[in-house]
Amino acid sequence: KAGVTQTPRYLIKTRGQQVTLSCSPISGHRSVSWYQQTPGQGLQFLFEYFSETQRNKGNFPGRFSGRQFSNSRSEMNVSTLELGDSALYLCASSSVRPGRWETQYFGPGTRLLVL
Amino acid sequence: AQKVTQAQTEISVVEKEDVTLDCVYETRDTTYYLFWYKQPPSGELVFLIRRNSFDEQNEISGRYSWNFQKSTSSFNFTITASQVVDSAVYFCALSEAEGNNRLAFGKGNQVVVIP
Numbered sequence: 001k002a003g004v005t006q007t008p009r010y011l012i013k014t015r016g017q018q019v020t021l022s023c024s025p026i027s028g029h030r031s032v033s034w035y036q037q038t039p040g041q042g043l044q045f046l047f048e049y050f051s052e053t054q055r056n057k058g059n060f061p062g063r064f065s066g067r068q069f070s071n072s073r074s075e076m077n078v079s080t081l082e083l084g085d086s087a088l089y090l091c092a093s094s095s096v097r098p099g100r101w102e103t104q105y106f107g108p109g110t111r112l113l114v115l
Numbered sequence: 116a117q118k119v120t121q122a123q124t125e126i127s128v129v130e131k132e133d134v135t136l137d138c139v140y141e142t143r144d145t146t147y148y149l150f151w152y153k154q155p156p157s158g159e160l161v162f163l164i165r166r167n168s169f170d171e172q173n174e175i176s177g178r179y180s181w182n183f184q185k186s187t188s189s190f191n192f193t194i195t196a197s198q199v200v201d202s203a204v205y206f207c208a209l210s211e212a213e214g215n216n217r218l219a220f221g222k223g224n225q226v227v228v229i230p
Binding site for chain 2: 031033035042043044045048055056058088090092094102103104105106107108109111
C-alpha cells in the first residue's frame with residue numbers, strides 16, 4: 001500500500017502571500033490530520049478532517065484552514081503568511097472504525113519557508 | 116488538557132549500547148492511547164509502538180521494548196543494542212478519547228548513535 005503523500009515537499013513564499021498544501025492519505029483511510037512542527041513550539045495539532053468535515057481543531061488563528069474532498073484527499077491553506085509560519089507541515093491519515101482506536105501514519109511533510 | 120513531557124533533549128550513545136527514553140504524561144481521561152514515533156533526518160514521522168491505558172503489559176518487539184506504568188504516568192521506551200540507523204528524534208505522544216485523532220506530542224529526544 002502506498003503511504004501518505006504530501007505535495008509540494010518544499011515551498012518558499014513571502015510574507016503576505018497565501019499557500020495551499022496537499023495531502024493524499026493511505027488508500028482506505030478516511031481521517032486526515034494536520035500538524036505544524038517548529039523548533040520552538042514542537043509538534044502542534046492543527047485540525048482533523050473526516051468525511052469532508054472538520055472534526056477537531058487546534059489552537060491556531062483563522063488564517064489556517066483546511067478542507068477534505070470526497071476521495072479523502074485534504075488540503076490546508078494558510079493566508080496572509082507570517083515569518084512564524086515557517087515550519088514543517090505534516091499530514092497524517094488513519095482509518096476510522098467505531099469502537100476502535102487507529103494509529104495515525106504520517107507523510108514526509110512539506111517544508112515551508114516564509115521570507 | 117493533555118500534556119507529554121520528555122525531559123532529556125539529546126542523548127548520545129555508542130553503538131550497541133542500550134538507550135532508554137523517558138516519557139511522562141498528564142491526562143484526566145481514564146481511556147487514552149500512548150505512542151512512540153521516530154523522526155529521521157528526512158522528516159517523516161514513523162510509527163513505532165502504541166499502548167492503550169487498559170493494558171500495562173510491557174512487551175518487546177525486536178530491539179524495541181517499552182515500560183508503561185500507569186501509577187507514575189510514565190511510558191518509557193528502550194532501544195536495545197543501538198545501531199547508527201537508530202539516530203533520530205523520538206517522540207512520545209498521547210491521544211485521549213476514542214475516535215479522537217488529536218495527538219499531543221512531547222518535545223522529542225534527539226538520539227545520536229556513535230559508531
